[in-house]
Amino acid sequence: MKTGRRRLPLAWLGAVPFFLYALLFLFIPAASIIAGAFKDAKGHRTLSNIHQVFQSQYIDAFRTSIEISVVTALLGGAVGLAIAYAALREGTPRWIRSGMTTFSGVAANFGGIPLAFAFIATLGSVGIATQFIDNVFGVNIYNSPVNFAIWSKTGVEITYLYFQMPLMILVIAPAIDGLRREWREAASNLGASSWQYWRHVGLPILMPSILGAMILLFGNSFAAYATAYGLTSGAIPLVPIVIGNFYTGDVLSNPHLAQALAFGMFVVLGAMMLLYVPLQRRASRWSR
Amino acid sequence: MRRKRIAPAAVIWLLVGAAYFFIPLIATLLFSLRKTSTGHCCSLAAYGYIVHDPQFWSTLRLSFQLALETIAISLVLFVPTVYWVHLRLPRLRPVLAFLALIPFVVPPIVLVVGLLDFYKGSPQWYYGSPYGFLATAYVILAFPYMFFSLDAGFRAIDVHTLTEASQSLGASWWTTMFRVILPNIRVAALGGAFLTLAIVMGEFTMASLAAFHTFPTFIQYVNETKAYPAAAVSLMSFGITWLAMLALLMVGRGRPGRVQIAGGH
Numbered sequence: 001m002k003t004g005r006r007r008l009p010l011a012w013l014g015a016v017p018f019f020l021y022a023l024l025f026l027f028i029p030a031a032s033i034i035a036g037a038f039k040d041a042k043g044h045r046t047l048s049n050i051h052q053v054f055q056s057q058y059i060d061a062f063r064t065s066i067e068i069s070v071v072t073a074l075l076g077g078a079v080g081l082a083i084a085y086a087a088l089r090e091g092t093p094r095w096i097r098s099g100m101t102t103f104s105g106v107a108a109n110f111g112g113i114p115l116a117f118a119f120i121a122t123l124g125s126v127g128i129a130t131q132f133i134d135n136v137f138g139v140n141i142y143n144s145p146v147n148f149a150i151w152s153k154t155g156v157e158i159t160y161l162y163f164q165m166p167l168m169i170l171v172i173a174p175a176i177d178g179l180r181r182e183w184r185e186a187a188s189n190l191g192a193s194s195w196q197y198w199r200h201v202g203l204p205i206l207m208p209s210i211l212g213a214m215i216l217l218f219g220n221s222f223a224a225y226a227t228a229y230g231l232t233s234g235a236i237p238l239v240p241i242v243i244g245n246f247y248t249g250d251v252l253s254n255p256h257l258a259q260a261l262a263f264g265m266f267v268v269l270g271a272m273m274l275l276y277v278p279l280q281r282r283a284s285r286w287s288r
Numbered sequence: 289m290r291r292k293r294i295a296p297a298a299v300i301w302l303l304v305g306a307a308y309f310f311i312p313l314i315a316t317l318l319f320s321l322r323k324t325s326t327g328h329c330c331s332l333a334a335y336g337y338i339v340h341d342p343q344f345w346s347t348l349r350l351s352f353q354l355a356l357e358t359i360a361i362s363l364v365l366f367v368p369t370v371y372w373v374h375l376r377l378p379r380l381r382p383v384l385a386f387l388a389l390i391p392f393v394v395p396p397i398v399l400v401v402g403l404l405d406f407y408k409g410s411p412q413w414y415y416g417s418p419y420g421f422l423a424t425a426y427v428i429l430a431f432p433y434m435f436f437s438l439d440a441g442f443r444a445i446d447v448h449t450l451t452e453a454s455q456s457l458g459a460s461w462w463t464t465m466f467r468v469i470l471p472n473i474r475v476a477a478l479g480g481a482f483l484t485l486a487i488v489m490g491e492f493t494m495a496s497l498a499a500f501h502t503f504p505t506f507i508q509y510v511n512e513t514k515a516y517p518a519a520a521v522s523l524m525s526f527g528i529t530w531l532a533m534l535a536l537l538m539v540g541r542g543r544p545g546r547v548q549i550a551g552g553h
Contacts, residue, residue, distance in 0.1 A: 029402030
């Protein structure tokens with residue numbers, strides 16, 4: 001026998017509008033991608049879209065996308081970490097810290113078409129930096145031996161770093177701030193050198209935060225469409241660009257193939273998320 | 289003890305960061321000031337070309353209206369939900385925090401494919417209108433930013449005491465919400481609103497795939513046709529991001545830092 005009366009869980013009703021919205025505009029559309037990826041043009045179940053994704057051109061798109069994402073996550077992560085530490089470490093004036101946060105907030109949110117154009121104006125074939133290097137050093141980076149092009153993979157990577165580095169700075173700054181001065185003092189009292197402090201105390205504590213941040217960076221780059229589109233007018237074979245070409249191009253083709261590609265992105269990003277959640281939990285252990 | 293001086297290595301890294309940030313902007317500025325006829329400095333013709341293009345004003349207006357609509361729907365939907373979760377359903381908070389990570393797994397390029405497929409054949413006032421289709425999708429994009437901002441705001445106030453005090457003085461739920469809760473989380477709500485503004489004003493992926501003509505698609509159109517005006521309009525777009533971020537900074541002065549998450553590029 002129950003002693004107390006259970007209250008009707010009416011409180012749950014308060015969350016219904018939100019979940020209804022998420023269901024209608026997030027979960028059902030996401031589910032329809034998964035369902036659509038396994039359908040043919042007549043609506044029958046099939047694996048042919050998935051098979052096709054594993055065909056050379058589409059799997060190449062995944063390879064290129066992942067490669068660019070890994071490069072910009074590692075490079076943007078490393079440089080972002082160095083800049084964040086430079087701004088937050090002892091001895092750096094306070095105003096630099098707040099300045100860095102502001103600029104990073106702007107740069108991390110400045111992406112897409114305008115960013116692509118900013119880099120075309122800088123490193124495009126008649127860009128300011130390209131002409132400057134040509135005038136001063138007599139080297140046209142668009143010719144041999146450099147053979148650079150802003151619409152190439154390297155060009156896309158250089159451009160992505162513009163929002164990857166500041167995102168790293170914003171995500172990692174609280175973790176660097178969380179390194180307590182006492183730990184450093186304790187280490188040096190015990191005779192540790194600066195290198196030993198970082199090797200045995202600083203980096204091990206920061207590592208989950210660094211890895212978690214780099215996963216965010218990976219996803220940020222992997223999902224980017226507008227910047228790559230602006231740089232290359234849709235000519236570079238990245239997964240988002242290939243998906244976009246199904247909708248914006250003149251080629252009217254199997255929409256289920258686009259869904260299969262989207263499903264593939266979903267799988268890659270979902271795997272990243274599975275890595276991210278435990279890392280974040282681990283990172284929050286040291287937070288105050 | 290003497291104050292430590294700034295380390296040389298720190299100076300170098302900060303300079304690298306500053307150079308990466310400013311050089312593309314300076315290049316864009318120089319580009320935008322070139323004369324169309326000669327390609328040399330200096331002329332404001334590129335800016336004149338942009339502001340005399342009626343498309344500029346109409347797409348800018350559309351994007352701004354979409355931003356306001358997205359902010360309005362987001363606030364109406366998320367403020368009561370986050371409030372209620374903090375007040376009565378604390379067990380649901382981790383669920384919401386987890387849901388706020390979902391847009392990472394379902395980025396704009398994936399979400400728009402799903403929406404276009406699922407809502408194909410829905411009424412024209414929804415599917416064919418940016419105020420319907422795009423706005424509802426943008427609310428999903430804004431959700432993580434809004435949630436983390438509002439969650440921090442609600443955590444900083446004593447929701448239970450405020451609500452009980454208000455109700456024991458005879459206030460209705462409505463009064464409690466508008467006269468007690470909202471003024472206390474105003475900063476958090478404004479912060480989320482400015483972030484949403486920046487996102488919607490720059491969102492290209494969904495607008496392009498769904499074939500709507502918003503401000504970013506106008507920039508791309510100029511980008512493909514005219515080089516110097518493209519630099520001018522890119523710089524204007526950057527200015528909008530700046531303004532939104534400065535506004536965010538102004539309202540959030542002296543408060544703990546907001547949570548930053550990956551955006552749509």
